[in-house]
Amino acid sequence: MRHDHLITSKQLSREDIETVLDRAAEIDADPSAVADRHANTLLGLLFFEPSTRTKMSFETAMKRLGGDVVDMGSVESSSVKKGETLADTVRVIEGYADALVLRHPKQGAATMASEYVDVPLLNAGDGAGHHPTQTLLDLYTIRENAGLDDLTVGIMGDLKYGRTVHSLAHALTNFDVRQHFVSPESLQLPREVVYDLHQADDGAGIREHDSLEEVLPSLDVLYVTRIQRERFPDEQEYQKVAGEYQIGPEDLEAASDDLTIMHPLPRVDEIAPAIDETDHAAYFDQAHNGVPVRMALLDLFLSDDGAGGALGGDGDE
Amino acid sequence: MRHDHLITSKQLSREDIETVLDRAAEIDADPSAVADRHANTLLGLLFFEPSTRTKMSFETAMKRLGGDVVDMGSVESSSVKKGETLADTVRVIEGYADALVLRHPKQGAATMASEYVDVPLLNAGDGAGHHPTQTLLDLYTIRENAGLDDLTVGIMGDLKYGRTVHSLAHALTNFDVRQHFVSPESLQLPREVVYDLHQADDGAGIREHDSLEEVLPSLDVLYVTRIQRERFPDEQEYQKVAGEYQIGPEDLEAASDDLTIMHPLPRVDEIAPAIDETDHAAYFDQAHNGVPVRMALLDLFLSDDGAGGALGGDGDE
Amino acid sequence: MRHDHLITSKQLSREDIETVLDRAAEIDADPSAVADRHANTLLGLLFFEPSTRTKMSFETAMKRLGGDVVDMGSVESSSVKKGETLADTVRVIEGYADALVLRHPKQGAATMASEYVDVPLLNAGDGAGHHPTQTLLDLYTIRENAGLDDLTVGIMGDLKYGRTVHSLAHALTNFDVRQHFVSPESLQLPREVVYDLHQADDGAGIREHDSLEEVLPSLDVLYVTRIQRERFPDEQEYQKVAGEYQIGPEDLEAASDDLTIMHPLPRVDEIAPAIDETDHAAYFDQAHNGVPVRMALLDLFLSDDGAGGALGGDGDE
Numbered sequence: 001m002r003h004d005h006l007i008t009s010k011q012l013s014r015e016d017i018e019t020v021l022d023r024a025a026e027i028d029a030d031p032s033a034v035a036d037r038h039a040n041t042l043l044g045l046l047f048f049e050p051s052t053r054t055k056m057s058f059e060t061a062m063k064r065l066g067g068d069v070v071d072m073g074s075v076e077s078s079s080v081k082k083g084e085t086l087a088d089t090v091r092v093i094e095g096y097a098d099a100l101v102l103r104h105p106k107q108g109a110a111t112m113a114s115e116y117v118d119v120p121l122l123n124a125g126d127g128a129g130h131h132p133t134q135t136l137l138d139l140y141t142i143r144e145n146a147g148l149d150d151l152t153v154g155i156m157g158d159l160k161y162g163r164t165v166h167s168l169a170h171a172l173t174n175f176d177v178r179q180h181f182v183s184p185e186s187l188q189l190p191r192e193v194v195y196d197l198h199q200a201d202d203g204a205g206i207r208e209h210d211s212l213e214e215v216l217p218s219l220d221v222l223y224v225t226r227i228q229r230e231r232f233p234d235e236q237e238y239q240k241v242a243g244e245y246q247i248g249p250e251d252l253e254a255a256s257d258d259l260t261i262m263h264p265l266p267r268v269d270e271i272a273p274a275i276d277e278t279d280h281a282a283y284f285d286q287a288h289n290g291v292p293v294r295m296a297l298l299d300l301f302l303s304d305d306g307a308g309g310a311l312g313g314d315g316d317e
Numbered sequence: 318m319r320h321d322h323l324i325t326s327k328q329l330s331r332e333d334i335e336t337v338l339d340r341a342a343e344i345d346a347d348p349s350a351v352a353d354r355h356a357n358t359l360l361g362l363l364f365f366e367p368s369t370r371t372k373m374s375f376e377t378a379m380k381r382l383g384g385d386v387v388d389m390g391s392v393e394s395s396s397v398k399k400g401e402t403l404a405d406t407v408r409v410i411e412g413y414a415d416a417l418v419l420r421h422p423k424q425g426a427a428t429m430a431s432e433y434v435d436v437p438l439l440n441a442g443d444g445a446g447h448h449p450t451q452t453l454l455d456l457y458t459i460r461e462n463a464g465l466d467d468l469t470v471g472i473m474g475d476l477k478y479g480r481t482v483h484s485l486a487h488a489l490t491n492f493d494v495r496q497h498f499v500s501p502e503s504l505q506l507p508r509e510v511v512y513d514l515h516q517a518d519d520g521a522g523i524r525e526h527d528s529l530e531e532v533l534p535s536l537d538v539l540y541v542t543r544i545q546r547e548r549f550p551d552e553q554e555y556q557k558v559a560g561e562y563q564i565g566p567e568d569l570e571a572a573s574d575d576l577t578i579m580h581p582l583p584r585v586d587e588i589a590p591a592i593d594e595t596d597h598a599a600y601f602d603q604a605h606n607g608v609p610v611r612m613a614l615l616d617l618f619l620s621d622d623g624a625g626g627a628l629g630g631d632g633d634e
Numbered sequence: 635m636r637h638d639h640l641i642t643s644k645q646l647s648r649e650d651i652e653t654v655l656d657r658a659a660e661i662d663a664d665p666s667a668v669a670d671r672h673a674n675t676l677l678g679l680l681f682f683e684p685s686t687r688t689k690m691s692f693e694t695a696m697k698r699l700g701g702d703v704v705d706m707g708s709v710e711s712s713s714v715k716k717g718e719t720l721a722d723t724v725r726v727i728e729g730y731a732d733a734l735v736l737r738h739p740k741q742g743a744a745t746m747a748s749e750y751v752d753v754p755l756l757n758a759g760d761g762a763g764h765h766p767t768q769t770l771l772d773l774y775t776i777r778e779n780a781g782l783d784d785l786t787v788g789i790m791g792d793l794k795y796g797r798t799v800h801s802l803a804h805a806l807t808n809f810d811v812r813q814h815f816v817s818p819e820s821l822q823l824p825r826e827v828v829y830d831l832h833q834a835d836d837g838a839g840i841r842e843h844d845s846l847e848e849v850l851p852s853l854d855v856l857y858v859t860r861i862q863r864e865r866f867p868d869e870q871e872y873q874k875v876a877g878e879y880q881i882g883p884e885d886l887e888a889a890s891d892d893l894t895i896m897h898p899l900p901r902v903d904e905i906a907p908a909i910d911e912t913d914h915a916a917y918f919d920q921a922h923n924g925v926p927v928r929m930a931l932l933d934l935f936l937s938d939d940g941a942g943g944a945l946g947g948d949g950d951e
Binding site for chain 3: 357359385387388389390393399400401404405406408409410412413414
């Protein structure tokens with residue numbers, strides 16, 4: 001079947017994911033080949049929450065394909081203030097654009113909104129819900145740096161609240177990947193996410209740890225996330241926990257020379273700046289990969305053969 | 318004569334209006350024919366007040382004609398904060414753009430600003446003053462759905478403060494239209510507007526009512542507006558009044574099957590969502606019509622034969 | 635040598651300046667010749683402080699060259715709020731754009747940021763530091779109106795805090811220009827700036843005054859700046875000082891018929907509106923000149939022969 005909208009990475013089969021990543025790699029290798037491919041195309045940006053890099057990289061992606069954007073602007077300057085429902089807002093803005101990108105603070109907002117529009121809608125984050133384009137650019141970065149077969153990945157930091165992490169972990173169950181989750185006990189993966197991962201992967205590849213030390217030597221990829229100050233009732237407690245899950249050059253002595261370090265950014269001090277200059281650091285490339293991956297997605301969803309047409313499969317989404 | 322600027326729909330003759338609507342219909346039928354017509358053209362956006370749909374649809378219109386926009390951004394981030402006059406601001410920005418769109422909270426701002434610039438200036442709302450592009454898209458929607466001859470239109474809700482309503486009512490006096498105004502007594506049309514309409518139309522077509530019931534069966538078009546909470550000193554009073562001027566499916570039993578329901582949006586709860594799915598609902602189309610109508614206006618004002626050249630006539634503006 | 639970035643006008647030799655101004659004049663004479671010259675080029679806008687005209691004219695310049703922009707938006711809506719460093723922000727955004735424009739409240743920010751990026755970075759103001767594109771458009775305006783040889787320039791107003799003034803004064807030492815500085819004693823040029831100008835120009839052309847009267851008749855150009863209310867502890871003191879350094883039509887009786895009056899804008903009441911209509915007034919042209927000058931700079935920095943390649947010279951930046 002075809003996908004009309006992109007709501008969650010869970011809707012994508014392994015084959016779908018590979019279609020996106022292959023297209024992104026093609027585009028990355030020769031962006032000029034698609035520089036005018038979607039001329040006269042407008043992408044509507046509906047960001048109900050602030051975002052720098054997701055919004056800018058979607059905008060860049062559309063413009064690198066020859067198109068342009070129309071931006072709703074901030075909620076403060078919009079009709080939302082006057083009490084308009086999301087269903088009404090998206091139905092108005094779909095009249096201006098050929099596709100929509102939506103970020104919204106409420107989980108489920110993207111699914112709901114997609115039911116009201118005929119143009120493709122791409123979810124750019126719905127609260128604690130999904131953020132599939134982040135997952136796809138993470139997968140692309142992993143594949144470019146370490147491949148996606150016979151791989152050992154460590155995911156460290158705030159595993160409790162991070163939708164990025166849950167979504168990536170789930171997507172990785174499509175591939176031959178062992179996953180180690182490293183966090184303080186208070187920020188462990190929620191039990192329902194662990195259950196979900198075991199369901200998806202027979203539990204074979206999933207392990208949880210409270211220290212990086214024991215798993216670092218075995219890792220091909222280390223994915224670090226930010227531990228948010230606001231999750232802790234007490235500054236001292238935060239400092240103690242955050243300090244234990246920072247990576248500095250000295251920590252890397254036990255790591256493989258080929259270790260790839262990723263981070264969805266922005267970072268605060270989870271990764272020491274001294275690592276930026278090493279071959280381990282892939283986080284800026286990772287941010288930049290948002291462009292070819294989102295170009296690939298837009299191209300697939302905007303192509304003449306129908307919305308998301310090339311994202312074939314036999315699922316029932 | 319030619320129009321240099323678009324300040325009010327009152328400056329437009331019936332012939333001018335038909336020129337705009339005809340051009341909009343042409344563009345609507347085949348937008349690709351004009352997709353590069355105004356390449357290398359920049360439209361300056363000066364919004365001194367928030368706006369979602371007017372701003373986005375002007376931006377969309379310019380981009381659908383192959384051009385682009387430069388946006389002053391919000392007043393908070395602009396030189397206005399430093400005490401710059403509107404006359405200075407528009408004279409600076411006219412150096413960047415081929416035409417300007419201005420929204421400003423003060424009535425008369427567009428007229429004043431237009432005296433300082435040589436490029437076409439289009440009024441996108443000046444406080445309690447005018448909003449001519451809204452009127453034109455309303456007329457376009459009425460014409461597409463019900464024609465503009467031998468027509469009965471009901472206009473309901475807040476008729477006291479709504480510039481949209483005053484402007485549309487005046488424009489309709491150019492056509493063979495009977496107008497019924499339905500509102501609570503406290504939100505009736507201001508007497509000077511009624512006087513003005515009688516002057517324009519010999520009073521023949523104008524009637525006021527405090528209930529929809531008596532006129533609904535005769536209507537071809539029902540134009541609903543939002544009753545603003547902030548107009549009422551007291552929440553209870555608001556609830557009582559607002560409740561009486563809401564439309565639900567049960568209210569439509571007495572209506573013609575061909576009744577067209579319009580609303581300038583955003584709505585709060587003036588029109589029940591159940592009506593969205595019926596053939597009566599034209600309000601989303603109405604919002605979308607902002608694009609072809611503004612494309613037509615931009616095209617007419619930016620064309621080589623002079624600013625607003627094709628909006629000929631023998632009036633004296 | 636070549637310039638990788640544009641941080642300060644001090645890095646530019648007289649030859650460099652003339653290269654920019656000549657290119658701007660060429661573009662100004664026939665903008666259509668470059669209307670598609672940088673198609674498919676994206677300029678990243680990073681404005682950590684509000685700005686209307688600098689930002690809009692950079693955006694206009696890029697679009698008039700056929701390119702487009704991606705805008706970080708306001709700091710409030712960006713990752714900066716989450717504690718991201720400037721070094722990280724510019725490294726992420728360089729992945730989206732072919733060149734960057736940075737405005738930042740901290741002096742030295744542009745230099746620091748430029749060390750982290752490979753694409754050209756143009757400083758659009760760094761606190762009390764530099765604002766080289768303003769200086770170049772000022773020089774362009776002076777050259778267009780009065781030439782840059784055997785010239786007498788008066789600079790009046792707030793000479794203490796204005797980076798615009800310091801930067802322009804320094805750049806003028808490259809040319810055969812006598813400079814008269816007119817200000818209240820409390821807003822005189824800082825001693826280190828005077829020292830710096832004497833170093834650059836053997837002090838030959840620099841004079842300071844507390845009244846315009848004595849120098850006005852000799853001036854070819856009068857550059858007026860805004861005296862900021864917030865510099866004064868006391869409103870009465872401000873009114874007294876500001877009133878003395880305002881220019882009205884009656885002040886111009888003693889001036890040359892060819893006197894050119896400039897102002898970086900926004901003005902409050904330093905220049906009476908009655909002067910706008912005279913041939914003396916060059917300040918709106920000056921604002922508009924931001925476009926061809928920034929087009930010239932972008933063109934030089936984005937051209938195939940390397941970043942800022944055509945800004946050759948044998949200095950060492």
